[in-house]
Amino acid sequence: MGKIKYSVRETTVKWGDHAGEKRYSANLQTSGTISLDKFAEHMADHDCKYNKGDIYSVLLQMSKCIREFILDGYMVSLGDLGVISPRIKQKAATVREEYSAGNITDLYATLKIGPALINMRGEASFEYAPTLASQALLVAAIREGANSVSLVKPTSGSGNSGQNNGGSGSSSTGSEQGGSNGSSSSSSVTAPTISGTTPFDDSTQITISGPAGATIKYTTNGVAPTATYGNDYEEPITLNASATVKAVAIIDGVASEVATKQFTKNGSSGGGGEEGM
Secondary structure, three states: OOEEEEEEEEEOOOHHHHHHHHEEEEEEEEOOOOOOOHHHHHHOOOOOOOOHHHHHHHHHHHHHHHHHHHHOOEEEEEEEHHHEEEEEEEEOOOOOHHHHHHHHEEEEEEEOOOOOHHOOOHOOOOOOOHHHHHHHHHHHHHHHOOOOOOOOOOOOOOOOOOOOOOOOOOOHHHHHHHOOOOOOOOOOOOOOEEOOOOOOOOOOEEEEOOOOOOOOEEEEOOOOOOOOOOOOOOEEEEOOOOEEEEEEEEEOEEEEOEEEEOEEEOOOOOOOOOOOO
């Protein structure tokens, strides 16, 4: 069994009694993405009486059957692996009587992980590794024949304040703090779009959309989300206080630039949000 690599990132507490203090936590560095074909081959190698082709066909058929059950409104239990449930995206109505099926904009499935895929710390082995950004700098220096390389993170406003999947995330560019689509670094993944009314009176509903096939993580605590940090966006968010919403789209473990939008409640002093994510 191999080791799971991680890097360490630095963040700064934004609010509360510990505001301004540094915190250090891990970002996992995944080893890659296992394709369905490779997954079937791996299963066949585990003393299985079925060959790779049989397993591949069953997995494909399983996905089709799950889709059929979801479209009929069922949840699908996969035993110890978890439960797949239907979820919706929707547009809120201002009057109860005006809400109809037309307000539902999308149907999708989510997986609630079961006991087979949680509490695995006792079986896992971890290994520290440099951040992906540091690795890229070192490789570039070697190619250029440089005798040394600086791994110091650029200052705020330099336009390169971190990296998508392993940077510290503790500083922000000017555009990230004030604009609706701020960024922490360049990425091949298109940044998500954050929509919602601001300023607002009692509450406002926030929707976040991203490229096809992407998952989205978001925060309202001022800390930039990454591929491994943040809340999973599954349905519109309701804000009852002023907050800055930040979001990234993630495809195959690669995060987009950070999209940022400030939402202000009328009559508040601004800057609210949550102590958590």
